[in-house]
Amino acid sequence: MRIGEGVEWAAHCCTVLAVLPTGQALPAARLAEFHGVPAAYLAKTLQALSLAGIAQSLSGPRGGYRLARPAMQISLLDVVLAVDGADTAFRCTEIRRRGPSAVAAVSYRGPCGIARAMWKAEDAWRRELAATSISDLVEEMLASVPERQLARGATWIAHVEIERRSRS
Amino acid sequence: MRIGEGVEWAAHCCTVLAVLPTGQALPAARLAEFHGVPAAYLAKTLQALSLAGIAQSLSGPRGGYRLARPAMQISLLDVVLAVDGADTAFRCTEIRRRGPSAVAAVSYRGPCGIARAMWKAEDAWRRELAATSISDLVEEMLASVPERQLARGATWIAHVEIERRSRS
DNA sequence: GTCCCTATACTCGGATAGCAAGTGTCCGAGTATAGGCGG
DNA sequence: CCGCCTATACTCGGACACTTGCTATCCGAGTATAGGGAC
Numbered sequence: 001m002r003i004g005e006g007v008e009w010a011a012h013c014c015t016v017l018a019v020l021p022t023g024q025a026l027p028a029a030r031l032a033e034f035h036g037v038p039a040a041y042l043a044k045t046l047q048a049l050s051l052a053g054i055a056q057s058l059s060g061p062r063g064g065y066r067l068a069r070p071a072m073q074i075s076l077l078d079v080v081l082a083v084d085g086a087d088t089a090f091r092c093t094e095i096r097r098r099g100p101s102a103v104a105a106v107s108y109r110g111p112c113g114i115a116r117a118m119w120k121a122e123d124a125w126r127r128e129l130a131a132t133s134i135s136d137l138v139e140e141m142l143a144s145v146p147e148r149q150l151a152r153g154a155t156w157i158a159h160v161e162i163e164r165r166s167r168s
Numbered sequence: 169m170r171i172g173e174g175v176e177w178a179a180h181c182c183t184v185l186a187v188l189p190t191g192q193a194l195p196a197a198r199l200a201e202f203h204g205v206p207a208a209y210l211a212k213t214l215q216a217l218s219l220a221g222i223a224q225s226l227s228g229p230r231g232g233y234r235l236a237r238p239a240m241q242i243s244l245l246d247v248v249l250a251v252d253g254a255d256t257a258f259r260c261t262e263i264r265r266r267g268p269s270a271v272a273a274v275s276y277r278g279p280c281g282i283a284r285a286m287w288k289a290e291d292a293w294r295r296e297l298a299a300t301s302i303s304d305l306v307e308e309m310l311a312s313v314p315e316r317q318l319a320r321g322a323t324w325i326a327h328v329e330i331e332r333r334s335r336s
Numbered sequence: 337g338t339c340c341c342t343a344t345a346c347t348c349g350g351a352t353a354g355c356a357a358g359t360g361t362c363c364g365a366g367t368a369t370a371g372g373c374g375g
Numbered sequence: 376c377c378g379c380c381t382a383t384a385c386t387c388g389g390a391c392a393c394t395t396g397c398t399a400t401c402c403g404a405g406t407a408t409a410g411g412g413a414c
Contacts, residue, residue, distance in 0.1 A: 363391095
């Protein structure tokens with residue numbers, strides 16, 4: 001089992017978007033540059049956030065991405081489901097219905113015990129993710145990230161905005 | 169995110185092995201036939217169970233697989249980790265250390281908040297799986313599976329053993 | 337009749353192809369902006 | 376001086392290759408068994 005890199009990228013992007021000055025948007029290319037990841041592929045991930053209604057995309061100059069709602073109302077689960085897909089990790093293929101002991105399909109009521117146990121565990125996983133919001137992550141980041149890095153990040157973001165304005 | 173089919177197969181195989189008469193072993197080919205899955209590939213999965221010490225493999229005629237310890241002492245988590253690997257689903261690539269705001273590596277203490285949140289959720293998932301044993305699954309199966317199917321399965325397994333004995 | 341030896345056939349185990357999904361990239365459609373023009 | 380129009384350049388969005396890991400398969404090594412032969 002493996003969670004794609006896109007989830008990690010999306011989560012980090014959300015924390016960055018959460019600390020942007022109100023109304024400001026950040027283009028996908030800048031987000032990619034900020035995190036040191038391929039811009040072309042990150043675009044795909046951000047697109048998923050946009051489709052899920054987590055982020056908002058603005059076209060044209062001064063456009064980019066910004067959060068669609070307050071960071072406190074965006075859970076980590078929302079991000080994971082948006083990027084990684086909402087399907088369950090475990091997929092029951094109903095192998096109990098195959099082989100020599102199989103009986104008429106109508107006899108099987110509800111999912112088998114193994115599937116239920118696996119899905120129950122996934123529910124616990126989702127509950128835990130749902131309990132963490134982007135604002136929680138931001139708070140944690142502000143408290144634990146080296147001060148020097150916070151300053152660098154803030155400076156860089158401000159610089160991006162300054163360049164965008166000066167170009168006009 | 170996706171859990172391989174091998175996990176489902178392995179779990180079902182464990183429940184079958186758990187209800188075998190004491191001392192009896194079932195070859196991989198028969199387990200595959202019983203579940204209607206490719207024998208050659210199931211062998212790979214059973215090998216993983218063997219390596220993890222969950223199942224015991226016996227070579228030669230009358231050989232096959234059997235559980236290495238009582239079903240009550242085998243958790244669903246044991247099976248999942250054995251087949252799917254023990255790595256965490258989420259892998260932190262430390263993208264916070266990349267890009268323009270990165271600082272000296274020594275400044276980063278412990279994993280970032282996002283990784284911690286993801287791993288915390290995985291812990292909840294594992295705890296849930298660890299709370300379910302193979303014997304629980306067997307019990308559930310005996311209670312919920314159509315009686316006709318239980319009878320068919322038992323007959324089939326008995327028939328396999330009879331054929332093996334008669335061949336000598 | 338009992339013990340030992342050998343040949344057998346059945347088992348697992350690891351090395352080897354095929355395929356699907358995730359990863360990475362590109363170019364075209366759409367839009368807010370900025371400057372120029374007319375009133 | 377103000378408002379409108381047009382050209383521009385920047386943005387996102389979806390369509391297109393590539394690589395990794397899962398799926399599927401095969402053949403060889405090892406072993407308990409069963410039968411035959413010797414004692």
